[in-house]
Amino acid sequence: RYGSDHDNMDDDEEGSMSSAIPSEVDxxxxxxxxxxxxxxxxxxDANCKHCKAKKFVSETDGFCCHNGQIELKQPEPIPELMRLWSSMDADSRHFRENIRFFNG
Structure with missing residues (x-):
């Protein structure tokens, strides 16, 4: 016997294991x-009342910002990146078409 899988095969399949394995795997x-x-x-859950972070039901109050004691600075957008993202010139189109390369 070959194991429990072999026990479940029909009688006409016993002895020809190669017919059960596809010749080419998709x-x-x-x-x-x-x-x-x-x-x-x-x-x-409701957003944090201090920093407006999205919360899940199981998260405690103040977990994200320590009840308002920690304040993250919002970065200013870099003008050149904003231009590449929003403009229609050749450089901008090249940037957007190859964004995965540049992110790498």
Missing amino acids: PLEFVYTNIPDTTHILKL
């Missing part, structure tokens, strides 16, 4: 097998 079929039918999403 990589997409391999990637997309066993995808869950449902997702689990954490429930949101």
Whole structure:
């Protein structure tokens, strides 16, 4: 015996193990097998009253900013990056088309 999987095979498949293994494996079929039918999403709670951070139900008050004692500075946008992102000139189009390269 080869194990419990062999016990479940039909009688006409016993002895020909090669027919059970596909000759060519489709990589997409391999990637997309066993995808869950449902997702689990954490429930949101009211935003922090000090820093307005989004919170999940299980997070305690003040976890994000220590009840307003920590204040994160909002960075000013870099003008050249804003121009590359919003303009329609050749440099900007090249930047947006190759954004993954530049991020790397």
